[in-house]
Amino acid sequence: MQDSRQVTSSRGVFAGVDRTLAIASIAMVIAFVLFTVLQPTLANSLYQGVKQFIEQELGWYYILTVNVVLIVAIAIIVSPYGKLRLGRDDERPEFSNFTWFAMLFSAAVGTGLLFWSIAEPLTHLQGNPFIAMAGVEPNTLAAAQTALRITIFHWGLHGWAIYILVGTILAYFAYRRGLPMTIRSAFYPLLGERIYGPIGHAIDLLAIFATLFGTATTLGLGVSQMNAGLNSLFGLEISSTNQVLLVMGVTVAATLSAVSGLKKGIRLLSEWNIHLSMILFAFFVLAGPTVFLLTMFTTSLGDYLANIVSMGFWTDPDPESQWQGWWTLFYWGWWLSWGPYVGMFIARISRGRTIREVLFGGMLAATLGATAWIVIFGGTALHLQLFGGVDLASVANENVTKVLFQTIEALDVPWATGFMTAMATLMIVTWFVTSADSGTLVICTILAKGNPHPPQLYRVIWGLGLGATSAVLLLAGGLEALQTAAIAAALPFSLALLIMCYCMIKALREEAAGEAAMNTRLTETP
Numbered sequence: 001m002q003d004s005r006q007v008t009s010s011r012g013v014f015a016g017v018d019r020t021l022a023i024a025s026i027a028m029v030i031a032f033v034l035f036t037v038l039q040p041t042l043a044n045s046l047y048q049g050v051k052q053f054i055e056q057e058l059g060w061y062y063i064l065t066v067n068v069v070l071i072v073a074i075a076i077i078v079s080p081y082g083k084l085r086l087g088r089d090d091e092r093p094e095f096s097n098f099t100w101f102a103m104l105f106s107a108a109v110g111t112g113l114l115f116w117s118i119a120e121p122l123t124h125l126q127g128n129p130f131i132a133m134a135g136v137e138p139n140t141l142a143a144a145q146t147a148l149r150i151t152i153f154h155w156g157l158h159g160w161a162i163y164i165l166v167g168t169i170l171a172y173f174a175y176r177r178g179l180p181m182t183i184r185s186a187f188y189p190l191l192g193e194r195i196y197g198p199i200g201h202a203i204d205l206l207a208i209f210a211t212l213f214g215t216a217t218t219l220g221l222g223v224s225q226m227n228a229g230l231n232s233l234f235g236l237e238i239s240s241t242n243q244v245l246l247v248m249g250v251t252v253a254a255t256l257s258a259v260s261g262l263k264k265g266i267r268l269l270s271e272w273n274i275h276l277s278m279i280l281f282a283f284f285v286l287a288g289p290t291v292f293l294l295t296m297f298t299t300s301l302g303d304y305l306a307n308i309v310s311m312g313f314w315t316d317p318d319p320e321s322q323w324q325g326w327w328t329l330f331y332w333g334w335w336l337s338w339g340p341y342v343g344m345f346i347a348r349i350s351r352g353r354t355i356r357e358v359l360f361g362g363m364l365a366a367t368l369g370a371t372a373w374i375v376i377f378g379g380t381a382l383h384l385q386l387f388g389g390v391d392l393a394s395v396a397n398e399n400v401t402k403v404l405f406q407t408i409e410a411l412d413v414p415w416a417t418g419f420m421t422a423m424a425t426l427m428i429v430t431w432f433v434t435s436a437d438s439g440t441l442v443i444c445t446i447l448a449k450g451n452p453h454p455p456q457l458y459r460v461i462w463g464l465g466l467g468a469t470s471a472v473l474l475l476a477g478g479l480e481a482l483q484t485a486a487i488a489a490a491l492p493f494s495l496a497l498l499i500m501c502y503c504m505i506k507a508l509r510e511e512a513a514g515e516a517a518m519n520t521r522l523t524e525t526p
Contacts, residue, residue, distance in 0.1 A: 016455040017447040020201055025208045025447065029465045036472045051484040054333075054491060055325030060315050062332045065494045067312050070161040072501045073359055076168075081508045082356030086168070086347075087175040093352040099271060101365055103349050106270035106434040108163050108342045108366065112334075113155065113373050114428055115221045118407055119400035120154070120327075121147040121378035122385060122393045129316060129323055139393075144382040148300045151378060153311050154328065155370040156304060157363055159335040164362040166343025166497065169504045171350050171358070177507070180450025181347060183207040183340050183496070189503040189510070204446050206492050207340035212469055213489035214337030215439035219470035222432040223247050228401035229425030232409075233418070238401070244471045251467025253433050255440065255460055269434045276427050281376055283420055287411045288380040289387075297375045304371070333487030336494050344442045348452065381407045436466055 014022055036043040054062075076082060085091060093100065124147035127138045136142045169186050179185035184200035191199060223246040230236040230246075285293055316324040350358045381403070384390040390410040396403045408420050440463045444454035 013457070016451065017444075017458055018201075018449055021204055021208075021447050022458070024201070024205055025443070026461070026465070028205070028209065029212065029469060033468055033472050036475070040475070047484040047488070050488045051325075054487050055322070055329055056319070058491070059324060059329050062329055062336070062490070062494065063313065063315055065498060066158050066162065066332045066335070069165055069497060069501065070158050070312070072505070073161040073165045073363065076165075076504075076508070077356055077360045079508075081512070082354065082359070084172075084176070084355050084508075084511070086171040086353055086355065086358065087351045091175075091352040093350075095349055097361075098274075100349055100353075101362075101369075102274045103270040104164075104346055104362060105366060105369055106273045106431065106438075108160075108338070108346075109370070109431070112218055112221065113370065113377075114404060114424070114431060115225050115400070116155075117151070117374045117377040118381045118392075119396045119403045120151045121374070122381055122396040122403065123147075123400075124150050125382060125385065126393055126397075129318075129321070130311075139386070141386060144386060145296075145299065145303060147382065148296065148375060148378055149303045149307060150311075150327075151374050152300060152304045152371050153308070154331040155374060156367050157308065158312060159331065160363045160366045160370075162335045162339050162497070163342040164346060164359055164366075165504075166339045166500070167346025167350060167362075168355055168358050169500050170344055171347035172355065172504065172507070174347060174450065175351050176511075181344065181452065182446050182450045183344070183500075185450070186500040186503055189506040190499065203496065206496060207344075208443050208446055210337045210339065210489045210493040211341035211439055211443055212466065213473075214334065214339075215341060215435060215466055216470040216473055217334060217337070218435050219247065219250075219432060219466065220474050222428055222435075223250065223470070223474070225401045225404065226250075226425060226428045226432070228399070229405055229421060229428060232402075232405040232421050233425065238399070240475055243474050247467050247471045247474070250429060250432050251436060251463060251470075253429075255437070255463030269430055269437075273427065273430050273434060276423060276430065277373075280420065280423060280427065281372070283413075283416065284376050284380050284411070287413045287416070288376075289383040292383050293376055293379045296379045297372065300375050300379075301368075301371055330487055333490035336490030336497065337487075339490075339493055339497060340446075341439050341442045344445065345438050348445075377404070377407070380411070384410050436463065439466055 095103070121144070125139060125143050128146065128150060130150065131138060131143050131146050134142075134146070136146060170181060170183070173179045173185040173188060174181045177185075177188070179188055182200075182204050183206075184195040184203040187195050187200075187203060194200070195203070220243075223243045226246055227236065227238050227243050230242075231238050236242060346358070346362070353361075381392050384407065385392050388410065392403055392406060392410065395406045404424060405421050408424065409417055411417075413420075440459055441454070443462045443466075444458045445452065447458055448454035
């Protein structure tokens, strides 16, 4: 009798994948696309209703969940379990530290930081609950410091803990327990062999659902900003039609990258992303307020760490306020919806590392990288706004996709403006492609029951499926529809993640107990 954990279809269109999962997941995408296209008004109304319900009734739950995940991650880091290696005890990492971090950061961040690192601080500068509680006037230097702190909080340890803990959990069960590289495997301590039945199918389908809409959110944000970049360079009109065309074009590139596999397209693009980012960083630091940025980095990092607990547990008591729903809940929903995708990708590239290396190294390096990015880009824009006489806040209010390119132009380096605008647009494309191809590969790996080399046909199908979902969300309501998708997709996975945390702790304790029993027997043997 064949082991059910390895059984996939061997012929026809379902060769190499689980037939049930393949049919159910493709049907889910087709149903969503058709419903949104054929009933756009009803779809938009429904999506808004879901978003409002979650914000008003379940905001506390999202905040509590993300804090629990961070606490569990820290607890595992400082525990004796942190020394366990994800693989055989004598295994070593497959990728260098630089390549590992480049792939982790590229897959996890996507175009998000390029989109929000300037627009978000400028928005918070004009008003937010934290400056109101502190009695700070908007549009002041003190307000700018708070704006950077809030932005770093949204891109800091809480979010990265979700990604990297999910990745650690999946890598542990795959590389130390020999289970398939799928989300269902994390439930083995609770469900046992039942993970290979209908319950396991439901768990993996849930992960595909979250991955689909989480990735589509980032793709939608990316093409919106890409459209703005092309508008600055060539005057291309900013419109939904052009954005859909851009989705189609970049989706093809992402699909080709996914077909090429992890060690070729995805690895090369990830390293390329980091190198381009360093060039853009250097331009902002040298052309911008250098001393101000260096000072703000140290100050902002300390300010964030000093306030992380109070900000992490803060829930807006004002039922009429939409600030927390538009910002913090959107971010937590976005991070949670990307949890299965980024987590599985991190697991794929982390074999041979210890649990502590992945959790502590990943969370620390990624948070420092995101902080540097936000301070360099956002700090430059804030300085121009407060001291340079450039009203970038109005640009952010009018169209957040334009503000990155307006900031580059405002630095007033004539010989470099066009080049840097072109490079920033290219970065959006490469980050976009890296996110899309990684998401495609993860979904196909789930469909193939953990096979690290899923069928090429399904990489093409899901590469195009992600692009279609992103395009439909853009047509259904633009940025607001994208945010709704992220928040809604996170709800079912958030419950699954809490159960995964419990299963991980249970499995680690069982392994420790087994080793202790083995050592006792060896000691007692004459």
